[in-house]
């Protein structure tokens with residue numbers, strides 16, 4: 001039984017690094033940490049060393065999604081499960097782990113979601129206290145993958161990686177917990193014609209963070225593409241917006257939490273407008289669709 005801490009880091013490709021750095025600091029509310037040797041920008045939204053890495057690239061999309069393991073003893077069983085599933089995980093060199101304040105990390109290309117996935121053990125980084133910015137973000141919440149192989153991906157993340165299904169909305173999207181992390185979902189798997197990033201979520205502290213974000217995004221002319229609304233699945237209040245490259249980002253407030261044991265059964269929810277947003281807002285077609293294909297493993301390993 002592989003045990004995790006959380007969805008803790010995401011690396012994104014962006015087409016204009018300076019513009020995106022300003023946007024993620026000033027509009028999204030992430031804290032700048034440092035610039036890496038390849039020019040990549042490291043940012044944080046909790047007490048970890050960093051949670052988001054921005055890389056300059058020709059097109060914008062998902063480069064790596066990272067999941068923190070509970071402890072060192074998870075690595076070998078995980079590696080064995082991946083190997084049995086025909087996936088060869090690559091060890092991240094110690095120098096990069098040290099830069100990322102990780103004790104150890106593995107990366108693998110997971111073909112069912114068509115993305116590079118990292119499994120890592122974070123080192124405590126208490127030297128620099130985290131200062132919330134314009135939004136009182138508590139943590140990176142979840143990442144959702146667009147994939148044409150959704151049914152296979154759900155089975156793989158559930159049966160091989162030991163994530164737990166919380167709910168599915170029709171055949172559109174299935175939400176899984178990063179077990180035993182309590183939050184309703186740390187990943188979502190969405191049916192789509194291509195492999196790409198659906199969205200990245202940041203969980204905020206109070207409803208005012210959603211209201212202030214709406215005003216801030218409008219002032220910055222950053223497109224709000226869905227919400228504010230409430231997701232019946234996880235019970236969270238949400239707001240989706242587009243970053244400067246058109247990548248979909250989400251703030252959400254409040255989310256169902258599950259116990260480690262005796263959790264409720266997953267639900268199959270109907271695919272109907274009131275099950276997408278209980279408040280009835282309309283989704284802009286740019287929402288969830290603006291990312292280029294996910295980066296391949298070779299690109300994600302550059303600099304590693």
Ligand SMILES: CC(C)C(=O)/C=C/C(C(=O)O)=C(/O)C(=O)O
Nearest residue numbers: 169173188231233234236275276
């Ligand atoms: C995909 C639709 C809009 C949906 O039902 C989304 C639900 C949730 C949730 O219940 O929290 C999400 O976080 C999401 O996919 O963004």
Ligand SMILES: [Fe+2]
Nearest residue numbers: 142199201250
């Ligand atoms: Fe979401």
